[in-house]
Amino acid sequence: MSAEKLVIVGGDAAAMSAASQARRGRVDLDIVAFEEGRYVSYAACGIPYYVGGVVDSFDKLLIRTPEEFRQKQSIEARVRQEVVHVLPAEAKVVVRDLESRREYEEPYDHLLIATGGKAVWPALPGIDSRDVFGMSTLDDAKALRERLERERPGRVVIVGGGYIGLEMAEAFMRRGLDVSIVGRAPELLRSIDPDMGALVSGALVKTGVHLYLGEAATAFEGTGGRVSAVVTERRTLPADLVVVGVGFRPNTDLARDAGLPLGFKDAIKVDDHMRAAVERVWAAGDCVETVQLVTGRPHWASVATVASKQGRVAGTNIAGGDASFRGTCGTMITKVGPVEISRTGLSETDLSDGEIPFVSVKIDTRTSARYYPGTEPMSVKLIAERGTGRLLGGQIVGGAGAAMRINVLATGLQARMTIDEIARLDLAYAPPFSSVWDPLLLAARELCAEC
Amino acid sequence: MSAEKLVIVGGDAAAMSAASQARRGRVDLDIVAFEEGRYVSYAACGIPYYVGGVVDSFDKLLIRTPEEFRQKQSIEARVRQEVVHVLPAEAKVVVRDLESRREYEEPYDHLLIATGGKAVWPALPGIDSRDVFGMSTLDDAKALRERLERERPGRVVIVGGGYIGLEMAEAFMRRGLDVSIVGRAPELLRSIDPDMGALVSGALVKTGVHLYLGEAATAFEGTGGRVSAVVTERRTLPADLVVVGVGFRPNTDLARDAGLPLGFKDAIKVDDHMRAAVERVWAAGDCVETVQLVTGRPHWASVATVASKQGRVAGTNIAGGDASFRGTCGTMITKVGPVEISRTGLSETDLSDGEIPFVSVKIDTRTSARYYPGTEPMSVKLIAERGTGRLLGGQIVGGAGAAMRINVLATGLQARMTIDEIARLDLAYAPPFSSVWDPLLLAARELCAEC
Numbered sequence: 001m002s003a004e005k006l007v008i009v010g011g012d013a014a015a016m017s018a019a020s021q022a023r024r025g026r027v028d029l030d031i032v033a034f035e036e037g038r039y040v041s042y043a044a045c046g047i048p049y050y051v052g053g054v055v056d057s058f059d060k061l062l063i064r065t066p067e068e069f070r071q072k073q074s075i076e077a078r079v080r081q082e083v084v085h086v087l088p089a090e091a092k093v094v095v096r097d098l099e100s101r102r103e104y105e106e107p108y109d110h111l112l113i114a115t116g117g118k119a120v121w122p123a124l125p126g127i128d129s130r131d132v133f134g135m136s137t138l139d140d141a142k143a144l145r146e147r148l149e150r151e152r153p154g155r156v157v158i159v160g161g162g163y164i165g166l167e168m169a170e171a172f173m174r175r176g177l178d179v180s181i182v183g184r185a186p187e188l189l190r191s192i193d194p195d196m197g198a199l200v201s202g203a204l205v206k207t208g209v210h211l212y213l214g215e216a217a218t219a220f221e222g223t224g225g226r227v228s229a230v231v232t233e234r235r236t237l238p239a240d241l242v243v244v245g246v247g248f249r250p251n252t253d254l255a256r257d258a259g260l261p262l263g264f265k266d267a268i269k270v271d272d273h274m275r276a277a278v279e280r281v282w283a284a285g286d287c288v289e290t291v292q293l294v295t296g297r298p299h300w301a302s303v304a305t306v307a308s309k310q311g312r313v314a315g316t317n318i319a320g321g322d323a324s325f326r327g328t329c330g331t332m333i334t335k336v337g338p339v340e341i342s343r344t345g346l347s348e349t350d351l352s353d354g355e356i357p358f359v360s361v362k363i364d365t366r367t368s369a370r371y372y373p374g375t376e377p378m379s380v381k382l383i384a385e386r387g388t389g390r391l392l393g394g395q396i397v398g399g400a401g402a403a404m405r406i407n408v409l410a411t412g413l414q415a416r417m418t419i420d421e422i423a424r425l426d427l428a429y430a431p432p433f434s435s436v437w438d439p440l441l442l443a444a445r446e447l448c449a450e451c
Numbered sequence: 452m453s454a455e456k457l458v459i460v461g462g463d464a465a466a467m468s469a470a471s472q473a474r475r476g477r478v479d480l481d482i483v484a485f486e487e488g489r490y491v492s493y494a495a496c497g498i499p500y501y502v503g504g505v506v507d508s509f510d511k512l513l514i515r516t517p518e519e520f521r522q523k524q525s526i527e528a529r530v531r532q533e534v535v536h537v538l539p540a541e542a543k544v545v546v547r548d549l550e551s552r553r554e555y556e557e558p559y560d561h562l563l564i565a566t567g568g569k570a571v572w573p574a575l576p577g578i579d580s581r582d583v584f585g586m587s588t589l590d591d592a593k594a595l596r597e598r599l600e601r602e603r604p605g606r607v608v609i610v611g612g613g614y615i616g617l618e619m620a621e622a623f624m625r626r627g628l629d630v631s632i633v634g635r636a637p638e639l640l641r642s643i644d645p646d647m648g649a650l651v652s653g654a655l656v657k658t659g660v661h662l663y664l665g666e667a668a669t670a671f672e673g674t675g676g677r678v679s680a681v682v683t684e685r686r687t688l689p690a691d692l693v694v695v696g697v698g699f700r701p702n703t704d705l706a707r708d709a710g711l712p713l714g715f716k717d718a719i720k721v722d723d724h725m726r727a728a729v730e731r732v733w734a735a736g737d738c739v740e741t742v743q744l745v746t747g748r749p750h751w752a753s754v755a756t757v758a759s760k761q762g763r764v765a766g767t768n769i770a771g772g773d774a775s776f777r778g779t780c781g782t783m784i785t786k787v788g789p790v791e792i793s794r795t796g797l798s799e800t801d802l803s804d805g806e807i808p809f810v811s812v813k814i815d816t817r818t819s820a821r822y823y824p825g826t827e828p829m830s831v832k833l834i835a836e837r838g839t840g841r842l843l844g845g846q847i848v849g850g851a852g853a854a855m856r857i858n859v860l861a862t863g864l865q866a867r868m869t870i871d872e873i874a875r876l877d878l879a880y881a882p883p884f885s886s887v888w889d890p891l892l893l894a895a896r897e898l899c900a901e902c
Contacts, residue, residue: 013887046822046882060822293877304887305880326875333879342879371497371511401855407878407889408858414876415866424777425865426744427858428784428793429756431497436464436755438858 003030006318007093007106009083009254010114011035012042013304014285016064017311018112018318019075025319031074032106034081034095039138040066041077045304047141048164051148052171058142086111086258088278110280110318113255113268114311117286117302120247126220131227132242135164144243153240154178157230159217161188164245166200166336169209173337180210180239182217182232184246189341191332192395193348195362196341199379199397203339212237248302250287263289264298272324274314282318284310291327294345294392294413295356301328331410333403340403344410345393348383357386361447365439367401369431378402380443382409382419389418389451394440401433408440419447454481457769458544458557460534460705461565462486463493464755465736467515468762469563469769470526476770482525483557485532485546490589491517492528496755498592499615502599503622509593537562537709539729561731561769564706564719565762568737568753571698577671582678583693586615595694604691605629608681610668612639615696617651617787620660624788631661631690633668633683635697640792642783643846644799646813647792650830650848654790663688699753701738714740715749723775725765733769735761742778745796745843745864746807752779782861784854791854795861796844799834808837812898816890818852820882829853831894833860833870840869840902845891852884859891870898 006022008015011033019031033040041064049055066077084103085094092107119136121127133144147153156172158165161183172179181188181204187197188204188211201211212232220242221229230237250267252260261277263269267289270276276283285307292299306328316323333342351358362381369375376399383392394409396402412422423444429436437445457473459466462484470482484491492515500506517528535554536545543558570587572578584595598604607623609616612634623630632639632655638648639655639662652662663683671693672680681688701718703711712728714720718740721727727734736758743750757779767774784793802809813832820826827850834843845860847853863873874895880887888896 043820043822043882045880045887046820049823049882054824055822303880305878305889308887309875329877331877331879333881333884335881335883344877344879369494369497371494371506372500373505404852404855404879404884405858407856407876408862410877410879411859411862411866411868414872415862415868417862417866421865424760425858426780426782426795426861427756428782428795428855428861429496429754430784430786431494431500432786433784433855436496436759438756 003028004109005030005032005107006110006112007108008033008112008114009086009093010116010285011037011040011077011079012044012114012116013307014116014311014314015112015114016041016069016077017308018114018284018315019069020073021312021315022319023073023075025316025321029319032076032078034083035077035079036082036098037137037139038079040064040069040079042138044136044138047135047138048167048171050141051145051168052174054174061138083254086113086254088258088281091280108280110282112314112318113276113281113283113287114285115251115254115287117248118251119245120249122244122246124217124219126222126227127244129220129222129227130225131222131240132220132244135168135243135245136248147241148175155239156180156241156243157182157237157239158243158245159230160245160247161185161213162190162245162247163332163334167334168243168245169204170336173207173209180212180237182215182230182237183213184216186214188213190349191330191347192341192343193381196379196381196395196397200336200339200341204336207337250300252287255283255287265300267300272326273317274310274325275317282314284314290325293327293329299328299330301330303332329410329413331406333406335403338399339397340400341397342403342406343393343395344406345391345413346383347393347395351383351392356392358383358392359386359447359450361443361450363439363443363446365442366435367399367439368433369435372431376400376402378439380439382443382447384419384447384451386451389420389448391417391419391422405440419444419451423448454479455560456481456483456558457561457563458559459484459563459565460537460544461567461736462488462491462528462530463495463565463567464758465567465762465765466563466565467492467520467528468759469565469735469766470520471524472763472766473770474524474526476767476772480770483527483529485534486528486530487533487549488588488590489530491515491520491530493589495587495589498586498589499618499622501592502596502619503625505625512589534705537564537705539709539732542731559731561733563765563769564727564732564734564738565736566702566705566738568699569702570696571700572695573697575668575670577673577678578695580671580673580678581676582673582691583671583695586619586694586696587699598692599626606690607631607692607694608633608688608690609694609696610681611696611698612636612664613641613696613698614783614785618785619694619696620655621787624658624660631663631688633663633666633681633688635665635667637665639664641800642781642798643792643794644832647830647832647846647848651787651790651792655787658788701751703738706734706738716751718751723777724768725761725776726768733765735765741776744778744780750779750781752781754783780861780864782857784857786854789850790848791851792848793854793857794844794846795857796842796864797834798844798846802834802843807843809834809843810837810898810901812894812901814890814894814897816893817886818850819884820886823882827851827853829890831890833894833898835870835898835902837902840871840899842868842870842873856891870895870902874899
């Protein structure tokens with residue numbers, strides 16, 4: 001009897017974490033991962049830093065190559081192989097070799113779908129221009145950096161004011177470009193509330209970025225496959241280069257075709273062991289639905305941490321172990337120029353349906369002792385359930401040292417702490433690191449009075 | 452009938468937090484604080500940074516002057532006034548005016564003892580030399596900085612390898628002195644375990660500090676009130692200047708004389724409302740016993756955060772409110788040169804009595820994504836109860852961005868989380884801030900396997 005086989009659709013965080021963990025659990029398993037692109041196990045989150053030149057070499061984004069997977073872990077990672085059908089009834093997948101265009105079948109004993117997410121690509125006139133870049137694959141990053149270094153464009157317009165838009169803005173600022181951001185929402189970063197978003201916009205404008213918020217891009221002007229301007233609802237912005245980052249969603253067409261039940265945002269429904277609703281099929285990463293731990297409701301997260309953890313859980317269980325992934329608080333962090341931004345749990349916007357009554361506070365304070373040089377401004381917003389005082393969420397915008405404090409709130413959320421308990425935390429203090437009353441304690445103390 | 456009077460013995464963190472909070476609660480209260488020194492409400496933790504010149508002006512260490520307390524809050528803060536007796540039976544204190552040497556009585560309705568801590572001052576030959584400095588008051592700091600700027604000494608020996616010793620080492624390094632530390636313990640910082648302390652020593656030695664550990668200072672040599680060398684059990688170290696920081700303990704002689712019950716390390720016994728065991732007497736800050744939250748046992752903490760919180764609680768209750776302080780996890784943080792250090796909860800040393808069986812892990816990792824420039828080494832130690840997996844403590848040593856992560860563990864301790872729960876935390880990730888698996892998650896994951 002031949003060995004059992006694990007087939008994985010995908011080759012990044014969730015896929016390769018699962019592969020590695022399955023190998024740790026079972027040395028006898030055949031493990032094959034099919035990846036459409038040219039690379040597996042790469043640092044997609046590092047793309048903006050590679051484009052900006054903070055990360056000098058492309059190879060640094062490649063965490064592990066197919067050769068390394070084969071040699072070190074006996075895992076076969078096949079690139080440029082697109083899985084075109086999943087056939088659960090026959091326990092096999094149909095794969096297309098993107099080089100030879102040949103199709104072949106691959107049977108499985110266990111199947112892990114880790115197809116990730118895909119960028120929303122708006123059907124706007126001119127979007128097919130070779131000056132308009134998406135930013136979701138390493139090939140995108142490579143092409144964009146080559147373009148920047150070869151043609152030295154002067155004006156870039158970023159369409160989208162989310163995390164990708166902001167991180168790309170930082171990259172272009174580093175390279176000295178004239179940077180504009182066009183965003184349909186009235187503020188940057190819809191995962192934080194507008195009052196906190198306004199702090200980010202204010203700081204960005206100071207660094208010289210032009211913001212056009214509350215207006216959608218409607219077309220890309222230009223001739224001969226080139227772009228000369230981005231047209232919005234209100235103006236025409238000259239541009240040599242455009243980056244579009246207007247959203248991301250679960251990449252689940254394959255799963256849908258295979259008959260797997262989909263849930264929130266069309267993400268694949270899985271249990272806490274990462275089992276899909278069809279026998280021998282598992283799923284993990286940006287393509288699956290998860291749970292918002294604060295509400296217990298369906299949620300979708302598109303972050304490498306969640307994907308890695310889910311992949312690890314899937315791999316453990318596929319190998320016969322017992323692991324679970326219970327959900328996410330929605331913790332996010334980024335920086336743009338000198339401004340750090342983080343959030344966790346629910347925002348006031350998330351709570352605007354009125355189902356959970358809440359109180360909130362926003363304080364403006366500093367990252368360290370006021371007399372300590374290098375102290376930076378920092379704003380904290382805390383949100384708690386009215387009545388019970390249970391912490392619901394938090395947001396931070398500030399200078400160096402501000403944003404990572406969000407982890408205290410993420411921990412508090414997971415422990416279902418009240419604001420009173422947050423106010424009692426024994427947080428670290430020394431003048432280079434904090435004020436005597438840590439900003440989180442100050443905010444919690446103030447919110448306690450209202451709970 | 453005249454107003455009720457709150458008399459406070461002391462004028463720093465606990466004392467003035469209590470005064471301010473009592474004023475918020477009751478506008479009608481007479482509030483008088485007696486402070487031996489020349490200053491009230493000062494940033495004692497800023498002393499090393501003032502000496503080192505990081506904080507340029509002395510006035511920045513003065514948070515609020517007696518004039519400001521009088522004008523803004525109608526609080527009378529009298530400096531250079533030593534309370535020499537507390538007479539609970541008569542509800543009064545005896546005060547000595549240190550300028551006029553006159554003694555007078557002051558009756559009280561409520562008394563708050565906030566006498567803080569005092570530095571251990573070893574009775575070694577030559578310690579009275581004018582070149583030997585303690586480092587517990589602003590006057591010490593002022594005198595030392597004046598000396599440094601006037602005489603430009605070349606060689607300083609620090610006696611004591613604790614927090615004060617390390618922070619002073621950083622100060623002297625900044626000023627270009629040749630710095631030696633003599634410590635009786637075999638490693639620096641006894642509040643962390645020797646394996647973590649060794650990381651600190653290693654880094655300090657690289658920056659050029661000379662360490663003489665495991666050997667006690669026995670005398671200070673010199674003539675005419677000057678010091679020329681520090682003699683240890685093993686050697687004689689030439690010195691132009693000496694700083695002694697060998698320990699700190701509760702300053703409770705006054706409380707003892709007044710018949711107040713003392714506890715751990717002779718700190719004043721108080722309940723969670725900061726009431727001492729005698730009617731109308733309260734106590735807060737470095738002079739009181741508190742609770743180690745992890746064990747529930749008596750504990751003593753000497754940090755500004757705890758003192759401020761306790762003062763606030765005392766002030767609230769004195770004014771008729773209802774607040775409590777439940778204890779501390781023993782969270783500490785500092786930095787010396789490029790090395791950040793933090794700890795919380797119990798160390799292996801604390802657990803060496805064997806009462807709580809434990810497992811521990813120490814991992815060496817990095818502060819941010821490996822490919823992100825400026826990533827720094829970082830070591831994490833986690834300790835959990837064997838069997839239950841309950842988190843007992845953590846220690847961190849590393850470069851910029853490492854130490855403040857301790858707050859996640861402090862939060863986890865307060866929530867009585869298990870290591871499995873720590874490993875499941877949804878901590879923030881972006882390449883400038885963390886690896887995909889945060890160092891704390893990596894350590895927890897590894898420790899889980901042993902619990």
